[in-house]
Amino acid sequence: MASVIFTIPIAVNFLASSLIVSTIQIALSILVFPISPRTYRVINAYLMGSFWGMFIWLIEWWGRVEVRLYGDPKEHAYFGTESALCVSNHRSDVDWAIGWLLSQRCGCLGGTRALIKEQARWMPVIGWSMWFSEYLFLARNYATDQTRILDGYARLRSFPLYFWVALFMEGTRFTPEKLKAAQEYAKEAGLPIPRHVLVPRTKGLVMSVEQTRGHAGA
Numbered sequence: 001m002a003s004v005i006f007t008i009p010i011a012v013n014f015l016a017s018s019l020i021v022s023t024i025q026i027a028l029s030i031l032v033f034p035i036s037p038r039t040y041r042v043i044n045a046y047l048m049g050s051f052w053g054m055f056i057w058l059i060e061w062w063g064r065v066e067v068r069l070y071g072d073p074k075e076h077a078y079f080g081t082e083s084a085l086c087v088s089n090h091r092s093d094v095d096w097a098i099g100w101l102l103s104q105r106c107g108c109l110g111g112t113r114a115l116i117k118e119q120a121r122w123m124p125v126i127g128w129s130m131w132f133s134e135y136l137f138l139a140r141n142y143a144t145d146q147t148r149i150l151d152g153y154a155r156l157r158s159f160p161l162y163f164w165v166a167l168f169m170e171g172t173r174f175t176p177e178k179l180k181a182a183q184e185y186a187k188e189a190g191l192p193i194p195r196h197v198l199v200p201r202t203k204g205l206v207m208s209v210e211q212t213r214g215h216a217g218a
Helices: 002-031 037-062 095-105 118-122 126-132 142-156 176-189 203-212
Strands: 084-088 112-117 136-138 164-168
Touching: 002 037, 002 126, 037 095, 037 126, 084 095, 084 203, 095 112, 095 164, 112 118, 112 142, 118 126, 118 136, 136 142, 142 203, 164 203
Parallel strands: 084 164, 112 136, 112 164
Antiparallel strands: none
16 A cells, blocks of 8 residues: 555656656757757756656665676776766667666666667657657668668767766667577677677677767766
């Protein structure tokens, strides 16, 4: 009973906020973007920083997720003070949410982007917000994706705030079945046999580095 009492207000608040944010984004895309893409992107970044913050709250408070960051403390001082390409494994369906959590801690949640499969844009609310935020949606066909990546980074280079671009190099979520397929492929291609990750797809990374050179510091 107690869980229901807490869940209903949260669900109502989430639904109401989602409708309000989606309406604002539609209005901004129609009224502001054609006049000033820069102004649109700044407003949308702050709007998304607030809206996506709800998901972070759910992850931490409701999901009781604790994220621990390991590394050189000296490097942490640069987090959020420069644009960056963030390379990650793809272990679960909510890896993107953990990325949002880290970027929120570093003050650049509204500037997060990702190379992500195009089906994600149709996810209610979350996918729509990604589309309005100009995420780079890929069809997993290099002939098509090459143009999308080039166009996406051309827009991103004019982004007026710091940005983080998430790159899931495995291209798909890790599963035992996919690991077996990756091992067979690596063996046939004469590549090192992976044990804990899938064979990375490097074309997106190479293009990302080339297109953000001089704009992303890490």
